[in-house]
Amino acid sequence: MTEHHKDYLGDKFGMWLFLFTEILLFGGLFLLYSVYLHRYPAEFHQAGLELSRVFGTANTIVLITSSFTVAMAISALQQGRRVLCQGLLASTIVLAGVFMVNKYFEWSAKIGHGIYPGSPELVDGPGGTNIFFGLYYVMTGAHGLHVVIGAALLGFCMLRIGQGRVTADDFGLLENGGLYWHLVDLVWIFLFPLFYLIS
Amino acid sequence: MTHKHIMPFGLLAKIWLALLALTGVTVGVASVDLGYLNVLAAMAVASTKALLVVLFFMHLKYENRALGAFVILVFVILAIFIGFTFFDVAWRPEGGA
Numbered sequence: 001m002t003e004h005h006k007d008y009l010g011d012k013f014g015m016w017l018f019l020f021t022e023i024l025l026f027g028g029l030f031l032l033y034s035v036y037l038h039r040y041p042a043e044f045h046q047a048g049l050e051l052s053r054v055f056g057t058a059n060t061i062v063l064i065t066s067s068f069t070v071a072m073a074i075s076a077l078q079q080g081r082r083v084l085c086q087g088l089l090a091s092t093i094v095l096a097g098v099f100m101v102n103k104y105f106e107w108s109a110k111i112g113h114g115i116y117p118g119s120p121e122l123v124d125g126p127g128g129t130n131i132f133f134g135l136y137y138v139m140t141g142a143h144g145l146h147v148v149i150g151a152a153l154l155g156f157c158m159l160r161i162g163q164g165r166v167t168a169d170d171f172g173l174l175e176n177g178g179l180y181w182h183l184v185d186l187v188w189i190f191l192f193p194l195f196y197l198i199s
Numbered sequence: 200m201t202h203k204h205i206m207p208f209g210l211l212a213k214i215w216l217a218l219l220a221l222t223g224v225t226v227g228v229a230s231v232d233l234g235y236l237n238v239l240a241a242m243a244v245a246s247t248k249a250l251l252v253v254l255f256f257m258h259l260k261y262e263n264r265a266l267g268a269f270v271i272l273v274f275v276i277l278a279i280f281i282g283f284t285f286f287d288v289a290w291r292p293e294g295g296a
Contacts, residue, residue, distance in 0.1 A: 068215040
């Protein structure tokens, strides 16, 4: 077996550098949100009433729990408990699925009520409401895309662990996959109060 | 592997419970009308939750210090983005473009 050079710290730094670009990507959207909240406080307040607090809170609990299961999966792998690690990763992916199913019902209900980008109700309604829901679809949509990518990445980690290529002594891939997943959680931690609790 | 620092399950569980409790706090505070303070309270709780996730779940508390400094720098840059924009936006007259 040939010895492969592994730069553990470099890998992790690289992952964080990528996460910085993600933080600034969502940061730009949060900047837009805050400027328009400042301009249309009453309309944002009113529009926020349309979103279901129950769905939003449920999805918050789901994502926080999924971050917890990923963090535990990393500890389990480092302790050499491979089966436990795989189980925890599978739970995380199931929770990601639950999150997306909730999101599907939420978006469908909104679209069913005529609230979607470019819908007559929004275009002919107050400007602030139109902007609120525009930001809602762009930000929760971009976030949802990250949930799907993150779940796929964790699935890939599971595969590599199954193949014995990510192990108790070489766990960098899982750690970096976990970092991505936690970023998805971080973004939601801010999205949740701004959209669901603003009313 | 020289950087193996294993997060104990017990500590992770405590962080998870703290995050759930803070979610309860933010939902509770939102149902009381505090006017503009509602947004500030929500952001304060969200920032606390984010800090817990970054320090413990993302393991930053135990990483190389330079990495921690970079992460702080990114959030400072983000604060400058948003803060400096408001130097403009906050002082425009009503309805001004």
